[in-house]
Amino acid sequence: MNVIAQFPEMLSRYGEKMLVLTLEHLVMCLIGVLLAIAVGVPLGIIMLRSPRLAVVIQTAAGVLQTIPSIALLLLIMVLFGLGKDTAILALFCYSLMPIIQNTYTGLKTVDPNLIEAGTGMGMTVFQLLMMVQLPLALPVLIAGIRVAMVVSVGIATIASFVGAGGLGDLILRGIATVDDMKILAGAIPAALLAIGADLLLDVVEKKLGVRTHTARM
Template sequence: MNNFFLIRYGPEILQRTGEHLLLVVVAIAIAILVGIPLGILITRQKGLRQPILAVANILQTIPSLALFGLLIPLVGIGATPAIVALTFYSFLPIIRNTYTGIIGIDPAIREAGRGMGMTDWQLLTQVEVPLALGVILAGVRVAAVIAIGIATIAAAIGAGGLGVFIFRGISVVNNQLILAGAVPAAAIALIADYGIGWLEQRFKQPQHSQPK
């Protein structure tokens, strides 16, 4: 029976799903709080663009198991190194999309705002960020899907989550256990992708909008 594993491991699936979501939500929240300001910063300080994006690119390319291993001597095992690693992996799409969204705004819109006497802060908060929000959310969506997938590997360092089933299933060659971890993780990724994608479409604004 295809859904046998859902019945057999149901209570533990719920527990591990909660652990998985906690890792991802905390990491994405931190990445948003740090990444969006960094993306805004590099639209104002052009000299910082290459160094910041280079660091984010390097973090993105480090193999996940290697990054988890590097963090263990610094912060130990468990949820903390997992959250740090997932945050690092989430930086690049959020920083890059924030930068791209703001830079891509029609310069005429900025000029209109300045002509109305807006300060740089007012221009940023009332014009640029609202117009770029759809692109920024696209970066958050990519980061969330990546984090959900990589969080399965966090079980290797004692962080819990749905990866516990996958590693257990691999060790005893049990497909039911592997599915008990893989199917809910895939479902969470699809739900996150659809939900944030829906928000992205709602907040996407035409670039010819004028500041109010």
């Protein structure tokens, strides 16, 4: 099927539905990633402070990352039932690893001389973290969020299996009815959403990287 030739017809038939489901898809991903940031950043900080806990946290996050997405989704469904909450929890689990790892890596690569200088100025551990370490680690952290967001957009397409909605609805209905246009109506916005999120966060990451380099100079 010529996708370009069929695109106007696809928009006229599914345009409104595509918009609603794209927003629904995006909201699920944003909530899942924001929750992962709220949990993952503190865990990354804890890893920096405690090497023993770092091994435990990395192992636990790694185990979650290795579970197949559909298996994790169905396991959470058994525990929490159908609906958006189940999908968001699955997205949260898959977003944790890159955010934890990049937070830890970013903090660990901060120049020790800067920390020593801050300590010499009388800064507390919390002040060092908030005013020196986290700002300098931010570009690396944003790279982790970028990975988490792109992964979430892809995984959220299977949220329809648990009645959570999103663009997966169109894809599954298209598969069930052998309707290529309906499949594309779900797949194309999902792909564009992932590409858009990746490009946007790439710009943010590069700008933060330039600012951080300037601040170090």
